[in-house]
Amino acid sequence: MTRTPKAMDREKQVxxxxxxxxxxxIRNNVRDNVERLVKSITGVEDVENVYMVGCGDSFYAAxxxxxxxxxxxxxxxxxxxxxxxxxxxxxxxxxxSAVIGISNSGTVTRTIESVVRAREKGAKTFxxxxxxxxxxAKAAETTLIVNSPPNIKQQPDGKLVVTPGTLTYTASxxxxxxxxxxxxxxxxxxxxxxxESQVQExxxxxxxxxxxxxxxxxxxxxxxxxxRNKRPRMIxxxxxxxxxxxxxxxxxxxxxxxxxxxxSQLEEWAHEEYFITDEDAEVFVMAPLNSESYDRSxxxxxxxxxxxxxxxxIGSAADKSLKDHADLVLGxxxxxxxxLTPFVYDIPFQFVSCFLAHVWxxxxxxxxxxxxxxxxxxxxxxxxxxxxxxEK
Numbered sequence: 090m091t092r093t094p095k096a097m098d099r100e101k102q103v104x105x106x107x108x109x110x111x112x113x114x115i116r117n118n119v120r121d122n123v124e125r126l127v128k129s130i131t132g133v134e135d136v137e138n139v140y141m142v143g144c145g146d147s148f149y150a151a152x153x154x155x156x157x158x159x160x161x162x163x164x165x166x167x168x169x170x171x172x173x174x175x176x177x178x179x180x181x182x183x184x185x186s187a188v189i190g191i192s193n194s195g196t197v198t199r200t201i202e203s204v205v206r207a208r209e210k211g212a213k214t215f216x217x218x219x220x221x222x223x224x225x226a227k228a229a230e231t232t233l234i235v236n237s238p239p240n241i242k243q244q245p246d247g248k249l250v251v252t253p254g255t256l257t258y259t260a261s262x263x264x265x266x267x268x269x270x271x272x273x274x275x276x277x278x279x280x281x282x283x284x285e286s287q288v289q290e291x292x293x294x295x296x297x298x299x300x301x302x303x304x305x306x307x308x309x310x311x312x313x314x315x316x317r318n319k320r321p322r323m324i325x326x327x328x329x330x331x332x333x334x335x336x337x338x339x340x341x342x343x344x345x346x347x348x349x350x351x352x353s354q355l356e357e358w359a360h361e362e363y364f365i366t367d368e369d370a371e372v373f374v375m376a377p378l379n380s381e382s383y384d385r386s387x388x389x390x391x392x393x394x395x396x397x398x399x400x401x402x403i404g405s406a407a408d409k410s411l412k413d414h415a416d417l418v419l420g421x422x423x424x425x426x427x428x429l430t431p432f433v434y435d436i437p438f439q440f441v442s443c444f445l446a447h448v449w450x451x452x453x454x455x456x457x458x459x460x461x462x463x464x465x466x467x468x469x470x471x472x473x474x475x476x477x478x479x480e481k
Contacts, residue, residue: 095447095450097447098447099250100250100251100252100452100453101443101446101447101453103250103252104252104253104255104345104439104443104453105440105443107252107255107256108255108256108302108436108439108440108443109302110256111255111256111259111295111298111436112295112296112298112299112302113295114236114256114259114260114263114295115259115263115291115292115294115295115298115432116292116295118235118236118260118263119263119266119267119288119291119292120288120292121236122233122235122263122264122267123267123270123271123284123288125233125234126233126267126268126270126271127270127271127274127275127284129231129232129233130215130231130233130268130271130272130275131231131275132213133187133213133272133275133276134275134276135185136164136185136186136187136213136272136276137164137165137183137184137185137186138164138165138166138167138183138185138186138187139158139162139164139165139166139167139186139187139188139189139272140166140167140168140169140174140178140182140186140187140188140189140207140212141154141155141158141166141167141168141169141188141189141191141265142168142169142170142171142174142175142188142189142190142191142200142203142204143170143171143190143191143192143197143200143261144170144171144172144192144197144199144200144469145254145340146254146257146258146261146337146340147191147192147193147197147200147217147261148168148170148171148191149258149333149334149336149337149340150191150258150261150262150264150265150333151168151169151189151191151265151333152168152330152332152333152336153262153330153331153333153334153337153431154168154262154265154266154269154330154431155167155168155330156329156330156428157266157269157330157428157429158265158266158268158269158272160428161269161270161272161273161278161279161287162269162272162273162276162278163273163276163278164272164276168333171190171197171199171200171202171203172199174188174203174207175199175202175203175206175475176475179203179206179207179210182207182210182212184211186207186212186213187212187213187214187215188203188204188207188208188212188213188214188215189214189215189216189217189233189265189268190203190204190214190215190216190217190218190225190228190229191216191217191218191261191264191265192216192217192218192225193218193219193235193237193257193260193261194218194219194223195216195218195219195220195223195224195225195226196223196224196225196470197225197469197470198469198470198471198472198473198474199472199474200225201224201225201228201474202474202475202476204216204225204228204229205228205474205476206475206476208228208229208230209476213230213231214228214229214230214231215229215230215231215232215233215268216228216229216231216232216233217233217235217261217264217265217268218232218233218234218235219234219235219236219237219260220234221234233264233267233268235260235261235263235264235267236260237256237257237260237261251453251454251456251462252453253340253341253344253345253439253442253443253453253454254344255439258337258435259432262431262432263291266291270284270287270288290429291429291432294425294429294432294433296423297421297422297423297425297432297433298432298433298436300422300423301406301420301421301422301423301433301436301437302436303422304406304419304420304421304422305419305420305436305437305440306440308417308419309419309437309440309441309444310440310444312401312417312441312444313441313444313445313447313448314444314448316371316445316448317448317449320348321369321370321371321399322351322365322366322367322369322370322371323339323342323348323349323350323351323370323371323373324350324351324352324353324358324362324365324366324370324371324372324373324398325338325339325350325351325352325353325373325375325438326353326354326355326358326362326372326373326374326375326386326389327352327354327355327374327375327434328354328355328356328375328380328381328382328385328386329355329380329381329382329427330427330428330430330431331375331377331380331430331431331434332354332355333431334375334430334431334434334435335352335353335354335373335375336352337435337438338352338373338435338438338442339351339352341438341439341441341442342442342445344442344453344454345442345443345445345446345451345453346442346445346446346449346451347451347454347455348445348449348451351365355374355375355382355385355386355389356382356385358389358392358393359389359392363392363396366392366393366396366398367396367397367398368396368397368398370393370396370398370399371398371399371401372390372393372398372399372400372401373401373402373403373438374386374389374390374393374400374401374402374403374415375403375404375434376390376402376403376404376408376411377404377405377421377425377427377430377434378404378405378407378408378424379424379425379426379427380427380430381427386402386404387410387414390402390414390415391414394414394415394416399416399417400414400415400416400417401415401416401417401418401419402414402415402417402418402419403419403421403434403437403438404418404420404421405420405421405423405424406418406420406421406422407420407424419437421433421434421436421437
């Protein structure tokens with residue numbers, strides 16, 4: 090008897106809609122972001138060190154943008170998880186530092202704490218967020234506004250729909266990449282002509298995402314359907330700026346499906362996750378054709394196949410050699426510089442996680458259980474916040 094597929098529920102439809110809004114979002118927001126930030130960023134000429142802090146997707150956006158930020162500013166840049174910064178690294182903050190807190194909502198306690206404590210230490214502080222009235226913006230000296238819809242959306246019938254971050258992640262990326270260009274312009278490392286060229290290149294990523302969506306949406310749906318009756322071990326590998334993408338991809342499995350997955354830095358797979366790679370494993374490897382670690386990506390795919398894993402490559406659609414190393418290729422359009430690939434290499438897994446949640450008939454986050462939602466929001470938004478002068 091053939092099983093009739095269940096209709097996709099509203100939260101899955103909203104996630105798909107938001108995935109497909111990303112191309113236009115980039116086209117419409119990068120230029121405005123950069124122009125606004127060049128005007129609003131002041132007093133950074135003496136900055137030597139930049140720390141970008143956040144939690145979850147915001148932290149991954151910082152990690153993904155780090156090398157681009159260094160390339161275009163000539164500064165030393167670190168991406169640091171918010172608690173690691175606010176409770177530890179802030180105590181050793183060097184002179185001439187700037188701290189950028191990243192949070193679309195501007196209400197994540199640990200990120201706010203990071204900015205507050207950095208400001209107390211004399212660092213220049215910035216907030217990448219959506220409003221200048223939220224708590225993160227109020228804590229920072231300068232607010233870098235980005236446009237983004239909330240992850241928590243109220244429907245016309247009053248019901249809340251909470252989706253795994255997709256468009257919001259792109260908003261964070263555009264905000265941090267735009268900040269990098271603005272800092273570079275203020276430091277004199279980027280001319281006006283170079284700034285315009287960079288803006289146009291990032292805007293063009295909208296076309297790349299659009300073409301990638303056409304390449305991978307149906308394949309991702311078919312792949313999810315192939316796992317209807319399976320619960321495999323999933324391992325996601327990435328290197329360089331796409332180590333952050335690997336973390337983001339795994340986070341979507343947690344959020345969309347509440348399903349355990351493993352993230353592995355590309356090199357470290359051979360040292361650690363290799364030992365849980367077998368015929369029950371689905372191994373995703375990000376392999377941008379022009380990346381510094383492309384050759385290592387191919388080697389690791391070969392190793393995973395040798396251990397009888399099912400290997401999925403996320404790489405250039407024009408890269409014919411990937412078919413010799415992977416069982417499935419989710420093809421990325423175009424051939425972006427490696428530092429810009431995080432804008433696009435997350436797209437396939439956004440679809441995969443959404444379609445798996447649909448096929449496995451799982452509600453996002455498990456938030457149909459109100460206790461799960463209540464405890465989660467408490468842990469993120471209502472945590473105790475310390476300043477430097479307070480007792481432990």
